[in-house]
Amino acid sequence: MRRRDEVLVGTTIIASLAAIIFGALYLSKASLWTSTEIRVARFRTTGGLGVGAPVNLRGVRVGRVNVIRLGEQNLVEVDLQINQDAVASGILPERPGVIAASASLFGEWEARLIDLDLPPDDANVLADLSLVIESSDDGAWPGATLPDIGELTAQASRIAGNITDISDRVTTVLDDEAVGELQQSISDFANTVQNINALAEQQRDVFGTVSQNVERTSDLLADAAMRLQLTLARVDSATSEGELSTIMANTATISTDAAAMLGDLGSIVGVVRANEATIGRLFAGADTVLAKLETGRGTAGLLLSDSALYQEATLAITELRSLIADIQANPRKYFKFSVF
Amino acid sequence: MFDVLRSMRDMDVWVPRTVVQMRRLGVQSVPIALFIATFTGIVLALLSSYSFSGAVPLYFVGTLIGKTIMMELAPVLTGLALAGRIGANIAAELGTMRVTEQVDALETLAFNPLSFLVVPRVLAATVMVPLVVALAMAVGVTSGWITAISLLDLTTPEFLKGLRLFYEFKDIWFGLVKSASFGLGIAAIGSFKGLRTGGGAEGVGRATTEAVVISASMILVLDAFWAVILL
Numbered sequence: 001m002r003r004r005d006e007v008l009v010g011t012t013i014i015a016s017l018a019a020i021i022f023g024a025l026y027l028s029k030a031s032l033w034t035s036t037e038i039r040v041a042r043f044r045t046t047g048g049l050g051v052g053a054p055v056n057l058r059g060v061r062v063g064r065v066n067v068i069r070l071g072e073q074n075l076v077e078v079d080l081q082i083n084q085d086a087v088a089s090g091i092l093p094e095r096p097g098v099i100a101a102s103a104s105l106f107g108e109w110e111a112r113l114i115d116l117d118l119p120p121d122d123a124n125v126l127a128d129l130s131l132v133i134e135s136s137d138d139g140a141w142p143g144a145t146l147p148d149i150g151e152l153t154a155q156a157s158r159i160a161g162n163i164t165d166i167s168d169r170v171t172t173v174l175d176d177e178a179v180g181e182l183q184q185s186i187s188d189f190a191n192t193v194q195n196i197n198a199l200a201e202q203q204r205d206v207f208g209t210v211s212q213n214v215e216r217t218s219d220l221l222a223d224a225a226m227r228l229q230l231t232l233a234r235v236d237s238a239t240s241e242g243e244l245s246t247i248m249a250n251t252a253t254i255s256t257d258a259a260a261m262l263g264d265l266g267s268i269v270g271v272v273r274a275n276e277a278t279i280g281r282l283f284a285g286a287d288t289v290l291a292k293l294e295t296g297r298g299t300a301g302l303l304l305s306d307s308a309l310y311q312e313a314t315l316a317i318t319e320l321r322s323l324i325a326d327i328q329a330n331p332r333k334y335f336k337f338s339v340f
Numbered sequence: 341m342f343d344v345l346r347s348m349r350d351m352d353v354w355v356p357r358t359v360v361q362m363r364r365l366g367v368q369s370v371p372i373a374l375f376i377a378t379f380t381g382i383v384l385a386l387l388s389s390y391s392f393s394g395a396v397p398l399y400f401v402g403t404l405i406g407k408t409i410m411m412e413l414a415p416v417l418t419g420l421a422l423a424g425r426i427g428a429n430i431a432a433e434l435g436t437m438r439v440t441e442q443v444d445a446l447e448t449l450a451f452n453p454l455s456f457l458v459v460p461r462v463l464a465a466t467v468m469v470p471l472v473v474a475l476a477m478a479v480g481v482t483s484g485w486i487t488a489i490s491l492l493d494l495t496t497p498e499f500l501k502g503l504r505l506f507y508e509f510k511d512i513w514f515g516l517v518k519s520a521s522f523g524l525g526i527a528a529i530g531s532f533k534g535l536r537t538g539g540g541a542e543g544v545g546r547a548t549t550e551a552v553v554i555s556a557s558m559i560l561v562l563d564a565f566w567a568v569i570l571l
Contacts, residue, residue: 027503028504
């Protein structure tokens with residue numbers, strides 16, 4: 001009897017302990033046969049992250065949160081129990097970081113491993129990560145916390161409230177009178193559309209003619225374009241035979257000569273400007289002489305205006321020439337030289 | 341209680357009798373504990389699915405079953421059941437021995453009645469009640485799981501997801517610590533009431549009733565106490 005009692009009691013104890021141990025291990029998702037490594041992560045705050053929370057990499061569980069404790073510099077240290085398989089396989093990021101975030105709407109939290117080379121596009125997260133990186137130099141993984149679902153819900157609630165306000169205001173603006181006016185506007189717009197349709201029907205022939213003209217114009221433009229193309233082809237050929245180069249060279253030479261001429265002309269103009277006063281006086285004197293000539297004053301004027309004087313002068317010149325010729329012929333007749 | 345602690349020095353007296361009491365108080369209580377746990381799991385699954393129809397996902401049935409059975413229902417319901425079974429058993433047995441002067445005979449034979457009668461029962465109840473409760477936890481969760489996949493639109497992965505969702509190891513040891521205190525209290529109260537019995541058969545009946553009522557009340561008080569202390 002006593003032996004039977006011992007067997008029964010022993011069996012019950014073993015069964016109970018087995019139920020406790022197996023149940024605890026199974027429910028905590030822990031395994032006695034999976035080796036793990038501890039990695040320390042630091043957070044400014046861990047939010048709702050708790051011991052036993054899963055550690056996920058790209059959505060796949062690779063470990064669990066082992067310990068959460070307060071650390072130095074107002075940071076929180078979290079020991080992450082990472083499966084040895086994940087560490088050995090090299091799937092962890094080169095520069096890992098940890099994001100603590102809600103896993104569902106019902107308060108579950110998880111630690112997500114991220115690559116710091118591909119950080120999330122969130123200013124608060126980046127600020128938290130930078131703070132931890134600056135504060136830690138012992139290789140601890142920097143961590144950041146996403147807003148709690150409660151905060152997001154509160155934000156969504158505020159947005160919903162704002163939308164309600166806008167809806168109320170729209171409702172206030174769109175009273176019965178406004179709706180009637182809007183309906184009238186729509187009706188008017190419909191009438192306008194009908195009128196436009198009628199006008200379009202009327203203008204259909206005109207549009208046809210215009211279209212034909214446009215088509216013809218288009219043909220002409222095409223013809224002109226063809227001719228222009230031929231001209232350009234000729235220009236191209238001329239260019240290719242060197243004629244255009246020769247013309248351009250000649251033109252350059254002419255331009256050089258013209259520039260030289262303009263330079264000379266400029267010099268002349270400069271001389272003229274320098275002697276402007278003299279020339280002015282010369283012209284003034286010429287004007288005076290010409291005026292006297294025209295009025296028959298002075299010797300030249302008298303010669304020009306009095307024919308008798310001209311004839312006498314001519315006669316005198318003739319006689320003077322005769323005299324000179326006589327002198328040349330008979331100098332001793334007129335000149336007498338003696339030394340002593 | 342101090343007399344009981346002093347009596348534990350007589351190990352040659354109480355150790356051999358403890359195994360017997362463990363069978364009587366523990367092993368023989370397993371069927372009633374599992375029966376209660378089975379139907380608790382079934383009802384809990386149905387009630388939670390009824391409550392969760394709407395916004396809350398149905399896999400929270402697993403969460404509710406796991407949390408409530410491990411932390412509250414298995415320890416308390418099993419404790420109440422064992423208060424009736426064990427408490428009444430101990431009080432009636434020791435009360436009868438008292439009114440029939442068997443306890444006096446032990447004292448006459450130089451046996452310490454506490455070492456001979458009380459210590460084995462208290463130790464056996466303290467050790468075996470948590471183990472029985474552990475089995476009740478396992479069976480209660482299992483019956484809830486079977487109910488969920490059989491009668492509810494829930495799959496095994498969903499149930500396990502909910503079961504694991506907010507699980508902490510504290511859920512288990514919290515219930516076991518409570519259960520140990522329940523076993524200790526039930527055995528101590530039953531022994532106390534039994535050894536203090538007087539007035540013949542009527543006194544035995546009264547002592548038994550008082551032991552059960554006080555044990556049940558004590559379980560509820562300890563339940564609240566541990567909730568305040570450990571949660």
